[in-house]
Amino acid sequence: MEHILERFLTYARMDTESDPESDTTPSTAKQWDLANYLAEELERIGMQDVTIDENAYIMATLPATTDKEVPVIGFISHFDTSPDFTGAGVNPRVIRNYDGKDIVLNEEKNIVLSPSYFEEMRQYKGQTLVVTDGTTLLGADDKAGITEIVSAMEYLLQHPEIEHGKVRVGFTPDEEIGRGAHKFDVKAFGAEWAYTMDGSTIGELEYENFNAAGVKISVKGKSVHPGYAKGKMVNASRILNELISCLPEYETPEFTSGREGFYHLTSINGDIEHASAQMIIRDHDSTLFKKRKKLLRRITAELNHKYNNAIELEIKDQYYNMREKIEPVYHIVETAKEAMESLGITPIIKPIRGGTDGSQLSYMGLPCPNIFAGGHNFHGKYEYVPLESMQKAVEVIVKICELTAKKA
Structure with missing residues (x-):
C-alpha cells in the first residue's frame, strides 16, 4: 500500500483550489500543475492515447487484454479542491496504527480531530490515516479518487493475465464549482458507461443525487x-x-x-x-x-x-438527479455492487447529498454511478482518509473491469 500512500501525498501537496469567480477553464492556473503531472504519469505507467486538452481535461486508455467484445467502460475523478477552505500549503500527516483516540492536528491552535465528534473514526482503529495539519483541507476530495484510478490502471498494466476490455480514464478540473463536466467530451471519451470515484465512506455506491x-x-x-x-x-x-x-x-x-x-x-x-x-x-x-x-x-x-x-x-x-439516467441501465450499479461484495465490502447504496461530475455526465449520455474514494469531512481542516479504504477502492476498480469482461 505504500506506493498508493506516496502517490496520494504527492497529489495532495499540490494546490489545485478552484475559483467560482473565474470565467476560465480551468478556473485557476495552478490546476495545470497537477494536470500536467498526471498526463506525464499516465504515459509513464504505460497508458495509451494519453491526451490533455486546452482546458486541462485528461483522458487515457487501458488496452483490452481479451479478444471478446467487451463494453468500453470508464473511471473519472476531478483534481481541483474546494474553495470553501484553503488548499495552499497542504502538509499531510500520516497516522499509522491509529489508536482510536483524539488526533491533535495543530497543538498551537488547539485543533483536534476527535472520534467523540466524528464517530465514524472509530471504525478505522488500527488503520493508517492521512490527516491535515489543521490549517488546510487535505484534498482527498478527489485526489484519493485519482490515486485509486491511476493505481488500479498501473496494477492492471502489470498483470496482463487479468482479462478485461478497453478501459478509459478521465480527470477533470473545476468539479467543486459545478463545472467539471461542462467541457468534457463524452464522444471522445468513448465509453458506454463510467464510474466516478468521488464518494466518501468505504462501501458507498450512489446513483441518485440532488x-x-x-x-x-x-x-x-x-x-x-x-x-x-x-x-x-x-x-x-x-x-x-x-x-x-x-x-x-x-x-x-x-x-x-x-x-x-x-x-x-x-x-x-x-x-x-x-x-x-x-x-x-x-x-x-x-x-x-x-x-x-x-x-x-x-x-x-x-x-x-x-x-x-x-x-x-x-x-x-x-x-439534476442522475437516477433518471441510471435506472434504465441499472446493471452497471449491480456490477459495482457485485465487485464490492466479492471483496468483502458491504455496499452502502444511498442518495448523494451533493453532486458529482457523474450527475452532469449522465445527462450528457454517459451514465456514471459514484463509488467511494474513502475520504471523510471534505472541504475543511478535519478532512482525513484511511489508506486501507483507498486500497479497497483500487481493488474495486480492478474487479469491476474483470466482471465487465466476464459478463460480456
Missing part, C-alpha cells in the same frame, strides 16, 4: 442620514435580511438529512446602499426542487412590490 441550483441576490438601497431617514432611506442590508428570514427556518443543511432538500446561504455582504448574497438550492425530488425555486421567486416578487423593485434575483440550475 437537483441543484445556484442563487445570486442583489439589493439596491438608498443611504440617507438616519435622523432624517423616514420615508427616504432604503436599507439594502435590512431588505436582504427580510428576504432570507422569509425562507423556511429549518430547511437548511444543519437541520436536514437523507432525501430532505434545503436552502443554503453560502455568503452575504452588505451596507445601506447595497447588499448581496449567494445561496444554493438542493432537493432530490424534482417537483420539490421546482417548488423551492418558485417560493424564492414569489418572496422576491412580494418584497419588490413592497420596496419598489429593489431586489434582483438570479437562479441558475446547476445539475
Whole structure:
C-alpha cells in the first residue's frame, strides 16, 4: 500500500483550489500543475492515447487484454479542491496504527480531530490515516479518487493475465464549482458507461443525487442620514435580511438529512446602499426542487412590490438527479455492487447529498454511478482518509473491469 500512500501525498501537496469567480477553464492556473503531472504519469505507467486538452481535461486508455467484445467502460475523478477552505500549503500527516483516540492536528491552535465528534473514526482503529495539519483541507476530495484510478490502471498494466476490455480514464478540473463536466467530451471519451470515484465512506455506491441550483441576490438601497431617514432611506442590508428570514427556518443543511432538500446561504455582504448574497438550492425530488425555486421567486416578487423593485434575483440550475439516467441501465450499479461484495465490502447504496461530475455526465449520455474514494469531512481542516479504504477502492476498480469482461 505504500506506493498508493506516496502517490496520494504527492497529489495532495499540490494546490489545485478552484475559483467560482473565474470565467476560465480551468478556473485557476495552478490546476495545470497537477494536470500536467498526471498526463506525464499516465504515459509513464504505460497508458495509451494519453491526451490533455486546452482546458486541462485528461483522458487515457487501458488496452483490452481479451479478444471478446467487451463494453468500453470508464473511471473519472476531478483534481481541483474546494474553495470553501484553503488548499495552499497542504502538509499531510500520516497516522499509522491509529489508536482510536483524539488526533491533535495543530497543538498551537488547539485543533483536534476527535472520534467523540466524528464517530465514524472509530471504525478505522488500527488503520493508517492521512490527516491535515489543521490549517488546510487535505484534498482527498478527489485526489484519493485519482490515486485509486491511476493505481488500479498501473496494477492492471502489470498483470496482463487479468482479462478485461478497453478501459478509459478521465480527470477533470473545476468539479467543486459545478463545472467539471461542462467541457468534457463524452464522444471522445468513448465509453458506454463510467464510474466516478468521488464518494466518501468505504462501501458507498450512489446513483441518485440532488437537483441543484445556484442563487445570486442583489439589493439596491438608498443611504440617507438616519435622523432624517423616514420615508427616504432604503436599507439594502435590512431588505436582504427580510428576504432570507422569509425562507423556511429549518430547511437548511444543519437541520436536514437523507432525501430532505434545503436552502443554503453560502455568503452575504452588505451596507445601506447595497447588499448581496449567494445561496444554493438542493432537493432530490424534482417537483420539490421546482417548488423551492418558485417560493424564492414569489418572496422576491412580494418584497419588490413592497420596496419598489429593489431586489434582483438570479437562479441558475446547476445539475439534476442522475437516477433518471441510471435506472434504465441499472446493471452497471449491480456490477459495482457485485465487485464490492466479492471483496468483502458491504455496499452502502444511498442518495448523494451533493453532486458529482457523474450527475452532469449522465445527462450528457454517459451514465456514471459514484463509488467511494474513502475520504471523510471534505472541504475543511478535519478532512482525513484511511489508506486501507483507498486500497479497497483500487481493488474495486480492478474487479469491476474483470466482471465487465466476464459478463460480456
